[in-house]
Amino acid sequence: MSEHIQETCDVxxxxxxxxxxxxxxxxxxxxxxxxxxxxxxxxETRLKxxxxxxxxxxxxxxDVAHIIGASTATAxxxxxxxxxxxxxxSYKEGKQVYxxxxxxxxxxxITIGLVHQKEVKQRGIN
Numbered sequence: 001m002s003e004h005i006q007e008t009c010d011v012x013x014x015x016x017x018x019x020x021x022x023x024x025x026x027x028x029x030x031x032x033x034x035x036x037x038x039x040x041x042x043x044e045t046r047l048k049x050x051x052x053x054x055x056x057x058x059x060x061x062x063d064v065a066h067i068i069g070a071s072t073a074t075a076x077x078x079x080x081x082x083x084x085x086x087x088x089x090s091y092k093e094g095k096q097v098y099x100x101x102x103x104x105x106x107x108x109x110i111t112i113g114l115v116h117q118k119e120v121k122q123r124g125i126n
Contacts, residue, residue, distance in 0.1 A: 040082060041113075045070070049078055050088075051110055052067050058100040082099075
């Protein structure tokens with residue numbers, strides 16, 4: 001028999017000190033910017049690009065286009081979006097434009113997300 005756990009409180013009492021302290025911390029962080037970053041990664045194509053950039057230090061726009069099965073214009077659009085949000089950076093070498101992840105934090109974020117999803121799947125949740 002499966003156990004049903006109620007996910008709401010039955011009482012209106014709360015830890016006032018904790019609530020105010022944490023609320024102040026939440027309000028002091030730039031949550032909107034982080035939300036925008038995660039929104040960018042919500043797009044499957046952009047997440048594929050970000051993952052591809054975890055596998056290679058740099059990729060040119062045309063290689064990214066082939067990896068995601070899209071035109072160079074589409075790949076370039078997604079790459080610019082990732083760059084705009086600080087997830088990727090670019091540089092030109094001759095006639096080619098190369099992109100790479102902005103830093104190791106982004107690589108870690110993508111890698112941890114994928115590892116977590118595998119663990120969730122193993123637990124039968126998704």
